[in-house]
Amino acid sequence: MFLVLRRLAQAFLILLGVAAITFVLLYALPADPARMIAGRSATAQTVANIRHELGLDQPLLLQFWHYLTNLLSGNLGRSYAQKTDVWTLIVARLPATLTLMLAGILVEVILGLTLGTIAAIRRGGFVDRLVMMASFVGVSAPQFVVALLLLYVFAVTLGWFPMSGYGTLAHVVLPATTLGVLGAGWYARMVRSAMIDVLNQDYVRTARAKGLSSRRIIFRHALPNAILPIIAMIGIDIGQFMGGVVVVEAVYGWPGIGQLAWQAIQQVDIPIIMGVTLTSALAIVIGNLIADLIAPVIDPRIRTR
Amino acid sequence: MFKSWLRMTTMATVVALAPLSVMAQDAPKQGGDIIVTYKDDISTLDPQIGYDWVNWSMIKSLFSRLMDYEPGTPNLVPSLAESFTVSDDGLTYTFKLRKGVKFTNGREVVASDVKYSIERAVNPKTQGPGAGFFGAIKGFDDVTGGKSETLSGIETPDEGTVVFNLSRPDATFLHVLAINFASVVPKEAVEAAGGDFGKKPVGSGTFVLKDWTIGQKLVFERNKDYFVKDMPHLDSFTVEVGQEPLVALLRLQKGEVDIAGDGIPPAKFLEIKNSADGPKMIVDGEQLHTGYITLNTKVKPFDNVKVRQAVNMAVNKDRITRILNGRATPANQPLPPLMPGYDKSFTGYSYDVAKAKALLAEAGFPDGFETTLYSTNTDPQPRIAQAIQQDLAAVGIKAEVRALAQANVISAGGTEGEAPMIWSGGMAWIADFPDPSNFYGPILGCSGAVAGGWNWSWYCNKNLDARAVAADSMSDPAKGAERTAAWGKIFTDIMADAPWVPVINERRVVAKSLRMGGADNIYIDPTRVINYDAIYVNQ
Numbered sequence: 001m002f003l004v005l006r007r008l009a010q011a012f013l014i015l016l017g018v019a020a021i022t023f024v025l026l027y028a029l030p031a032d033p034a035r036m037i038a039g040r041s042a043t044a045q046t047v048a049n050i051r052h053e054l055g056l057d058q059p060l061l062l063q064f065w066h067y068l069t070n071l072l073s074g075n076l077g078r079s080y081a082q083k084t085d086v087w088t089l090i091v092a093r094l095p096a097t098l099t100l101m102l103a104g105i106l107v108e109v110i111l112g113l114t115l116g117t118i119a120a121i122r123r124g125g126f127v128d129r130l131v132m133m134a135s136f137v138g139v140s141a142p143q144f145v146v147a148l149l150l151l152y153v154f155a156v157t158l159g160w161f162p163m164s165g166y167g168t169l170a171h172v173v174l175p176a177t178t179l180g181v182l183g184a185g186w187y188a189r190m191v192r193s194a195m196i197d198v199l200n201q202d203y204v205r206t207a208r209a210k211g212l213s214s215r216r217i218i219f220r221h222a223l224p225n226a227i228l229p230i231i232a233m234i235g236i237d238i239g240q241f242m243g244g245v246v247v248v249e250a251v252y253g254w255p256g257i258g259q260l261a262w263q264a265i266q267q268v269d270i271p272i273i274m275g276v277t278l279t280s281a282l283a284i285v286i287g288n289l290i291a292d293l294i295a296p297v298i299d300p301r302i303r304t305r
Numbered sequence: 306m307f308k309s310w311l312r313m314t315t316m317a318t319v320v321a322l323a324p325l326s327v328m329a330q331d332a333p334k335q336g337g338d339i340i341v342t343y344k345d346d347i348s349t350l351d352p353q354i355g356y357d358w359v360n361w362s363m364i365k366s367l368f369s370r371l372m373d374y375e376p377g378t379p380n381l382v383p384s385l386a387e388s389f390t391v392s393d394d395g396l397t398y399t400f401k402l403r404k405g406v407k408f409t410n411g412r413e414v415v416a417s418d419v420k421y422s423i424e425r426a427v428n429p430k431t432q433g434p435g436a437g438f439f440g441a442i443k444g445f446d447d448v449t450g451g452k453s454e455t456l457s458g459i460e461t462p463d464e465g466t467v468v469f470n471l472s473r474p475d476a477t478f479l480h481v482l483a484i485n486f487a488s489v490v491p492k493e494a495v496e497a498a499g500g501d502f503g504k505k506p507v508g509s510g511t512f513v514l515k516d517w518t519i520g521q522k523l524v525f526e527r528n529k530d531y532f533v534k535d536m537p538h539l540d541s542f543t544v545e546v547g548q549e550p551l552v553a554l555l556r557l558q559k560g561e562v563d564i565a566g567d568g569i570p571p572a573k574f575l576e577i578k579n580s581a582d583g584p585k586m587i588v589d590g591e592q593l594h595t596g597y598i599t600l601n602t603k604v605k606p607f608d609n610v611k612v613r614q615a616v617n618m619a620v621n622k623d624r625i626t627r628i629l630n631g632r633a634t635p636a637n638q639p640l641p642p643l644m645p646g647y648d649k650s651f652t653g654y655s656y657d658v659a660k661a662k663a664l665l666a667e668a669g670f671p672d673g674f675e676t677t678l679y680s681t682n683t684d685p686q687p688r689i690a691q692a693i694q695q696d697l698a699a700v701g702i703k704a705e706v707r708a709l710a711q712a713n714v715i716s717a718g719g720t721e722g723e724a725p726m727i728w729s730g731g732m733a734w735i736a737d738f739p740d741p742s743n744f745y746g747p748i749l750g751c752s753g754a755v756a757g758g759w760n761w762s763w764y765c766n767k768n769l770d771a772r773a774v775a776a777d778s779m780s781d782p783a784k785g786a787e788r789t790a791a792w793g794k795i796f797t798d799i800m801a802d803a804p805w806v807p808v809i810n811e812r813r814v815v816a817k818s819l820r821m822g823g824a825d826n827i828y829i830d831p832t833r834v835i836n837y838d839a840i841y842v843n844q
Contacts, residue, residue, distance in 0.1 A: 007614065029712070029713070031710070031712030031713050031715070031716050032712075032716060032757070035712075035715065036712050036715075037432060037434060037758055038434045039356045039434035039435075040436070040732075040733060040734070040747060040759050041437055041438065041737055041747055042434050042436070042437055042753075043436070043437040043440070044755060044756075044757055044758070045436075045437075045449050045450075045756055046429075046434065046436045046437055049429030049432075049436075049449060049451075050429070050432045051432060052429070053429060053432050054432070078500075080414035081348045081349070081350065082348050082349050082503065083349055083432070083500065083501075083503050084349075084500075084501055084503065084504055089517075089519060091507050092518075092520055092638065093519070093520050096520070101554070148551070151552065151555075152555075156555050156559070163544070163552055163554075163555060163559075163561070164545075164548055164549075164552050164556065165521075166521060183677060191321070249547070250344075250547075251549050251552060252550050252552075253545070253547045253548045253549065253552065254547070255519075255520030255521045255546075255547050256520075259520065260346070260520065261546050263345055263346060265710075266710070266711065266712075267348075267712075268712045291633065
C-alpha cells in the first residue's frame with residue numbers, strides 16, 4: 001500500500017514534469033498555431049484575432065498556469081484545428097489503442113517466451129541458432145516492411161484477413177502480429193539469456209541432482225526466475241503502445257492514438273499533442289507501477305527487500 | 306438603374322456548358338452507395354472553419370450558398386439565390402432567395418440565416434480562416450475589430466431578400482459568396498451543438514451527415530428534400546479515414562473501395578497507368594495550382610533582378626515534371642492554364658544554362674554565390690528541392706536545401722529577411738476560387754509582403770498594386786473580358802521582375818473503381834476536388 005502511494009506521488013511529479021517540458025518545447029517551436037489555423041488567405045487581423053481567442057498572446061507562464069489549472073479539473077483543452085474537446089478525441093481512440101496494445105503484447109510475450117525458452121534449453125544447437133537469427137531479423141526489420149509484407153501475403157493474396165479497418169477479431173490479427181513478431185525478438189533474446197543464467201545456478205543443478213523432471217525444473221524453478229525482466233519490459237511496452245504505434249496504425253488503418261498524434265503534429269495542434277503525450281506518459285507510469293506490483297508476487301525475494 | 310443579369314448568366318451557362326458535360330458521358334444514374342478513403346481524419350465540417358482540400362468538397366455538399374458553380378467548371382450560377390441584381394456602381398448586390406428551401410432540421414432558409422452565417426465567418430470568436438474574403442462588406446472592420454457582432458452592410462428587408470452594401474467595388478464578390486465560408490447555417494443548430502458544430506453539421510446541401518465515428522468513418526446520406534431535382538445522384542457515400550494510400554489502392558483493385566481520395570502513390574503510378582484497367586481507374590485532372598520558387602527580393606543577392614532572371618533560366622522544369630511521373634506541366638507564368646487570364650502566347654524564361662551564367666556574370670557573380678533553399682519535408686518535395694539544387698549548382702550557385710515541417714517553412718517565409726529561396730511544393734498555391742485576383746494579393750501583392758504573410762518573395766510593386774485595384778473595381782459583368790485581360794497582363798508583366806520561378810502546374814490524381822461514372826472534371830472539379838453531388842454509379 002505504501003509503495004502504491006509513494007509511486008502515485010512520484011507519478012504526479014513525473015506527469016507535471018512531462019507537461020512542463022512538452023509545453024515549453026511546443027511553444028518554443030518557430031511555427032505559429034494561429035497562422036496554421038488561419039490558413040493562407042487570412043489577413044494579419046484575422047491571425048491576430050485567432051491568436052487572441054486561443055490565448056496565445058498571453059505570457060507563456062500564464063498560459064501554462066491556465067493549462068495546469070484546466071488539467072487539474074480534468075480538462076485537456078480544445079483542439080485548435082478540430083475545435084473539439086481533446087478528451088473526446090482521445091477517448092474515441094482509446095478502445096482501438098487498448099485492443100491493439102493487449103493483443104500485441106500477448107503475441108510478443110507468447111512468441112518471445114516460447115522461442116526464448118526453447119533456445120535456452122537447446123543452447124548452441126540448430127534451433128537456438130535459428131531462433132536467434134529470427135529474433136535478430138525481428139529486432140532490426142522496419143515496422144512498415146513487416147506490416148506491408150503481412151498485409152500483402154495474408155490479406156491481399158490469401159484473403160484470410162481484412163486489409164484494413166477496425167471492429168472484429170479478424171481485423172486485429174495482422175496489426176497485432178506485426179507488433180508481436182517485431183517485439184518478440186527482444187523478448188526471445190532476453191528470456192534466452194535470463195534462462196541460461198538461471199539454468200547455470202546451483203539450485204537448478206541441485207534440482208537436477210534430486211532427479212526432478214526437466215519439465216518441472218524449467219517451469220517451476222527456472223522460468224519464474226527468468227521472467228522478471230519480461231514483466232518490466234511489458235511495463236515499458238504498455239507505455240510505448242499507448243503512445244501510439246504510428247506506422248502499424250497507418251498501414252492497417254487502425255484508428256488508434258498514434259494517428260491522432262501524427263496528424264496533430266503536422267497541424268501544430270498543441271492541445272492534442274499535449275493530451276497524447278500526457279496520456280502516454282500516464283500509461284508508462286501505470287505500466288511500470290503494475291510491473292512493480294506483480295514482481296513481488298512472482299518473486300518473493302523482492303517482497304522482503 | 307439596376308440591371309438584372311441573372312437570366313443572361315444562367316441561360317448562357319445552361320446552354321453553353323450543360324450539354325458539354327452531358328455529351329461526354331451517358332446520362333447519370335440515380336442510386337448507389339460508395340466508399341471513399343482518405344489518409345487523414347476529417348478535421349471539421351464546420352463551413353466557417355474548414356479549409357483543407359479534403360473537407361472542402363464535403364462541406365460543399367453538406368451546405369448550400371447563394372452562389373455556386375456549374376459542376377466541373379469555373380462558371381458561377383445562382384444556387385440558394387433565385388435571382389440577383391448588381392447596382393451600376395458595383396456597390397450594392399440584391400439577392401432574392403429561392404422559396405421553400407429547407408435546412409435538414411426542417412426549418413425554412415430565410416434571409417436572416419444568410420446574414421447570420423456570413424457574420425459568423427467574419428466574427429473573430431469563430432476563429433475561422435475565411436474572414437478576410439468578406440473585407441469589402443460595409444462594417445467589416447467593426448466586426449473584426451470586436452466593436453460589433455453584426456455587419457452593417459448586410460440588410461434583410463424581408464424573409465426572401467438579402468442586400469449587401471460594399472465599401473468598395475469588388476469584382477470577385479460573387480465568387481466570395483460561392484466559397485465554403487459563405488455557406489448558410491441555421492443559428493439554432495450552431496448554438497445547440499455548443500461549439501461542436503463541426504462534428505454535428507446541419508445545412509441545406511445535397512447530403513446529410515448521418516453518422517461520424519471519430520477516427521474511422523463518416524456516412525453521408527442523400528438529402529431527399531434537396532431543392533434541385535435528381536440531385537445528387539448517389540444514395541450515400543461513406544468516407545473511411547486513416548487509410549494508407551497504398552492500402553486504399555489495393556482495396557480499390559479488389560473492389561472494396563470506389564474512390565481512393567489521396568490518389569496513387571508515386572511508386573505505383575506507372576504500374577497502374579500501364580495496366581489494362583489503368584486508364585479507366587485514373588482520373589488525372591488539371592487544377593488551379595502553380596508550384597513556384599520564391600526569390601526573396603529583400604535578401605542579397607536576390608535584390609538584383611538579373612540574379613532572379615538568371616535563376617529563372619537555370620531551373621530545368623522538364624526534369625521536375627519527370628520526378629512527378631509526368632503529373633505536372635512546366636509553368637512559365639504565375640497563373641495556371643485553367644485560370645481565366647492565362648496568357649497562352651507568353652513564353653517566359655526558357656531553360657538556358659549559358660544565358661543564366663552570362664546574366665549572373667553581368668550581375669557581378671561570375672562564380673555564383675551561396676544561398677539556402679527551403680522546402681517541406683514530405684515526399685516528393687525534398688527530391689524536387691534537390692533537383693533545383695543541382696540545376697543551381699550547374700550555374701555556380703551553391704544552395705543548401707533546408708527541408709522542414711510545413712509549419713516551419715511557412716513561418717520562415719513570413720519572416721522578413723529569413724528565407725532566400727522557398728520551393729512552394731506542398732503548400733502553395735491552389736486558388737480558392739477561379740478568379741485571377743486570387744493569385745495576386747496574398748502571394749505577389751504588397752499586402753502579402755508583411756510579417757506572417759504569404760508573399761515569400763517580399764515583392765511589392767506599387768504600380769502593379771494600383772493596376773490590380775483598378776482591375777478589381779471593374780465589377781460590371783459586361784467588362785468581364787476586359788478585366789480578365791487586365792489581370793493576365795499584370796501576371797506576365799510581373800515576370801519581368803521575376804520574383805518567382807514559376808515551375809510547374811501540378812495535376813491532381815484520384816483513383817476510382819470501374820463502376821464509377823461521370824466525366825473526369827467532376828472527380829477533379831476546379832472548385833471543389835471531388836464533386837459528390839455530380840458523380841454517380843453505373844449500375
